[in-house]
Amino acid sequence: MDEKFKKPYDPAATEPRIYAAWEKSGYFNPDNLPGERSETYTIMMPPPNATGVLHMGHALGLTIEDILIRYNRMRGKATLWLPGTDHAAIATQSKVEKDIQKTEKKNRHDLGRNELLRRIGAFVEESRATIQGQVRVMGASCDWSREAFTLDTARNHAVNELFKRMYTAGLIYRGHRIVNWDPKGQTTISDDEIVYEERKEKFYYLKYGPFTIGTARPETKFGDKYVVMHPKDPRYAAYTDGQKIDLEWINGPITATVIKDEAVDMEFGTGVMTITPWHDVTDFEIAERHNLDKEQIIDERGKLLPVAGEFAGMKITEAREKIIEKLRTKGLVEKEEDYAHNVATAERTGGLVEPQIKLQWFIGVNRPFKIDHSEIPRIEIGSTVTLKEMMRAAVAGGGVRIVPDHFDKTYFHWIDNLRDWCISRQIWYGHRVPVWYRGEEIAVGDAPIGEGWVQDEDTLDTWFSSGAWTFSTLGWPDITGDLRRFHPTNVLETGYDILFFWIARMILMSGFALGQVPFRNVYLHGIVRDAQGRKFSKSLGNGIDPIDVAQKYGADAARMSLIVGNTPGTDFRLSEDKIKGYKHFANKLWNIARFILENTEGVKQTALTEADQVLKDEVSLLAKEVTRDMEEYRMYMAAEKIYHYTWHRLADVLIEESKPILTGTDEAVKTSRQTVLRMLLLEVLKLLHPFMPFITEEIWQSVQTDKELLIVASWPVK
RNA sequence: GGGCGAUUAGCUCAGCUGGUUAGAGCGUUCGCCUCACACGCGAAAGGUCACAGGUUCGAAUCCUGUAUCGCCCACCA
Numbered sequence: 001m002d003e004k005f006k007k008p009y010d011p012a013a014t015e016p017r018i019y020a021a022w023e024k025s026g027y028f029n030p031d032n033l034p035g036e037r038s039e040t041y042t043i044m045m046p047p048p049n050a051t052g053v054l055h056m057g058h059a060l061g062l063t064i065e066d067i068l069i070r071y072n073r074m075r076g077k078a079t080l081w082l083p084g085t086d087h088a089a090i091a092t093q094s095k096v097e098k099d100i101q102k103t104e105k106k107n108r109h110d111l112g113r114n115e116l117l118r119r120i121g122a123f124v125e126e127s128r129a130t131i132q133g134q135v136r137v138m139g140a141s142c143d144w145s146r147e148a149f150t151l152d153t154a155r156n157h158a159v160n161e162l163f164k165r166m167y168t169a170g171l172i173y174r175g176h177r178i179v180n181w182d183p184k185g186q187t188t189i190s191d192d193e194i195v196y197e198e199r200k201e202k203f204y205y206l207k208y209g210p211f212t213i214g215t216a217r218p219e220t221k222f223g224d225k226y227v228v229m230h231p232k233d234p235r236y237a238a239y240t241d242g243q244k245i246d247l248e249w250i251n252g253p254i255t256a257t258v259i260k261d262e263a264v265d266m267e268f269g270t271g272v273m274t275i276t277p278w279h280d281v282t283d284f285e286i287a288e289r290h291n292l293d294k295e296q297i298i299d300e301r302g303k304l305l306p307v308a309g310e311f312a313g314m315k316i317t318e319a320r321e322k323i324i325e326k327l328r329t330k331g332l333v334e335k336e337e338d339y340a341h342n343v344a345t346a347e348r349t350g351g352l353v354e355p356q357i358k359l360q361w362f363i364g365v366n367r368p369f370k371i372d373h374s375e376i377p378r379i380e381i382g383s384t385v386t387l388k389e390m391m392r393a394a395v396a397g398g399g400v401r402i403v404p405d406h407f408d409k410t411y412f413h414w415i416d417n418l419r420d421w422c423i424s425r426q427i428w429y430g431h432r433v434p435v436w437y438r439g440e441e442i443a444v445g446d447a448p449i450g451e452g453w454v455q456d457e458d459t460l461d462t463w464f465s466s467g468a469w470t471f472s473t474l475g476w477p478d479i480t481g482d483l484r485r486f487h488p489t490n491v492l493e494t495g496y497d498i499l500f501f502w503i504a505r506m507i508l509m510s511g512f513a514l515g516q517v518p519f520r521n522v523y524l525h526g527i528v529r530d531a532q533g534r535k536f537s538k539s540l541g542n543g544i545d546p547i548d549v550a551q552k553y554g555a556d557a558a559r560m561s562l563i564v565g566n567t568p569g570t571d572f573r574l575s576e577d578k579i580k581g582y583k584h585f586a587n588k589l590w591n592i593a594r595f596i597l598e599n600t601e602g603v604k605q606t607a608l609t610e611a612d613q614v615l616k617d618e619v620s621l622l623a624k625e626v627t628r629d630m631e632e633y634r635m636y637m638a639a640e641k642i643y644h645y646t647w648h649r650l651a652d653v654l655i656e657e658s659k660p661i662l663t664g665t666d667e668a669v670k671t672s673r674q675t676v677l678r679m680l681l682l683e684v685l686k687l688l689h690p691f692m693p694f695i696t697e698e699i700w701q702s703v704q705t706d707k708e709l710l711i712v713a714s715w716p717v718k
Numbered sequence: 719g720g721g722c723g724a725u726u727a728g729c730u731c732a733g734c735u736g737g738u739u740a741g742a743g744c745g746u747u748c749g750c751c752u753c754a755c756a757c758g759c760g761a762a763a764g765g766u767c768a769c770a771g772g773u774u775c776g777a778a779u780c781c782u783g784u785a786u787c788g789c790c791c792a793c794c795a
């Protein structure tokens with residue numbers, strides 16, 4: 001027996017050595033795996049943002065993915081787990097800009113586009129190296145030879161090609177539409193990048209000619225010259241659509257036009273409203289329907305424009321009180337109420353989001369296109385569909401299964417309310433919009449030949465490239481061997497909070513580009529919280545760093561503590577005590593191995609006694625149950641069952657009852673018991689390997705000195 | 719306003735398609751350095767499964783309603 005078993009298990013000394021042995025073996029790469037492997041199993045790693053370090057959420061994701069990969073590798077599949085990092089456009093640029101502002105007191109315009117991009121590039125390189133190291137620490141058996149970055153050359157080529165094809169198909173268009181404008185970040189943002197904050201504000205009832213209108217935003221009302229009511233509202237039946245009314249307003253007399261539209265809620269306020277199409281989505285849509293004028297009131301910095309007269313140049317917040325003051329003196333304020341409502345703020349910058357009409361690039365989710373190839377259920381080859389229909393069908397038809405399944409309701413709800421997706425951003429870091437202009441001419445895709453072409457200044461929403469992740473990583477647009485072999489992928493594993501941001505967009509992109517779903521299964525994990533149920537945050541200082549923990553207790557212990565008791569789609573509490581508990585378990589396993597090795601050295605396999613055969617059958621039954629749990633994504637249950645068997649059956653009962661047998665005189669019974677104990681140990685090592693890969697591999701190499709690495713051993717159940 | 723989820727031992731949570739005395743980990747109490755392991759061993763206490771109805775031979779498990787908590791979505795001017 002190896003001397004190392006005489007000391008407690010030391011993960012810090014073991015884990016890096018084992019990981020190096022795996023990397024050297026080449027088995028992370030499906031092309032190097034031994035034996036015939038016709039069936040593939042693929043997971044694309046959700047690329048962590050290249051902004052910083054891994055947190056517990058990443059550690060959880062990596063653990064689940066690695067468990068699935070290791071299990072399927074042992075089951076004889078050609079497993080590909082492709083790692084990468086995300087350039088995370090807005091997040092990364094704002095982080096680097098903040099750092100530069102802090103240390104050098106310079107903003108992006110002081111540096112210029114090229115210098116800022118150079119700085120971000122350097123920052124990202126460093127971050128990526130850190131992240132790669134941390135992914136290794138967790139034991140992730142991913143194929144580093146295929147590693148990708150969402151903003152590298154190959155991915156840029158894919159993004160440009162995808163943009164071009166969607167443009168040609170009429171799905172990407174440029175237009176003046178209302179978008180979410182972040183005055184602080186000076187860029188458009190998507191609906192999903194908005195965080196709503198409840199604010200207590202005043203709600204004003206203002207006299208507007210013969211009407212009373214309600215508003216929380218008097219500062220937008222300068223240009224309001226349309227007064228809208230529901231066509232069926234009996235209170236306003238006397239007024240007709242298009243009727244002109246002269247009235248006194250903030251800065252003098254105006255002529256208002258009556259508009260009848262069903263978007264007005266008769267129950268709310270007075271049932272009458274004026275509209276500000278430039279700065280409100282509903283108003284914009286009403287204006288579009290009735291072909292009304294639209295006028296900008298607030299500029300890109302959040303200040304009032306000349307239309308505001310004496311208030312021009314003021315910030316909206318300071319203008320509001322003054323405008324109300326003026327309306328009061330004119331006798332136009334009927335009453336005020338306190339009112340709590342949700343204010344849109346930008347997730348990254350905290351800026352107050354102001355809807356604006358801007359010339360931007362969009363993906364039209366309701367535009368029909370002809371789908372030349374489709375493997376998506378309910379979508380016929382050659383049929384005319386919209387992206388929205390396609391996205392719905394992918395899940396409704398069972399092409400994509402979501403675990404836990406109740407999340408499909410949330411998915412449908414989101415799909416059904418989806419609007420056109422604004423994909424252009426006014427930031428510098430990211431894939432630049434692949435469009436060139438020369439006078440009235442426009443070129444899309446690769447840079448055109450010839451003089452005088454100017455490329456679009458904007459970059460693409462980071463989710464545009466993320467959406468292509470499952471196939472841009474496999475060489476698309478070239479139809480490579482990898483693409484044919486590994487796409488659609490098997491599982492996409494990520495947090496439920498990212499269902500819409502990312503999952504839906506991957507389904508969109510993959511459906512359009514390949515006529516395939518991007519993955520057959522989605523496994524959603526919950527948010528990792530602290531022992532009190534709070535989210536980890538820097539300000540609370542309650543974070544548990546996965547790398548610290550892995551160093552202190554071992555990655556195996558960290559992995560087990562993240563898996564046991566953790567059901568999909570549900571938030572999960574983690575404490576350091578729990579991790580410690582699984583460190584103890586690792587040591588228990590270590591001592592089980594020691595005992596069995598000490599007592600079975602040099603034993604030749606013999607026929608088993610009837611009693612020992614029962615023990616062998618018992619562990620086979622466990623293996624079957626564990627396999628069933630694995631197939632149903634119940635990793636939490638599989639892990640607990642193996643844990644329980646190992647400690648409370650193998651150690652507490654079987655080893656104890658073996659002691660007298662092993663010191664006894666009946667040689668046949670003794671060798672049978674020695675044989676079966678070795679078998680049980682090997683079985684446990686295999687079953688446990690996906691969960692605790694390091695210690696199981698380490699022990700395996702002391703038991704099976706002549707055999708292959710445990711990482712490619714075959715799973716006990718076929 | 720709409721939707722989703724949760725409510726089981728002191729704490730954190732399992733309990734898959736309803737079936738014998740409801741489970742685990744941690745914690746607690748008591749006794750043990752027993753030649754695999756004190757990162758351990760042996761024992762013990764602890765639950766009217768949120769509440770009220772219903773279906774059933776039988777419900778923590780299915781149905782209806784109520785309460786409390788949490789999350790997501792939404793253009794209510």
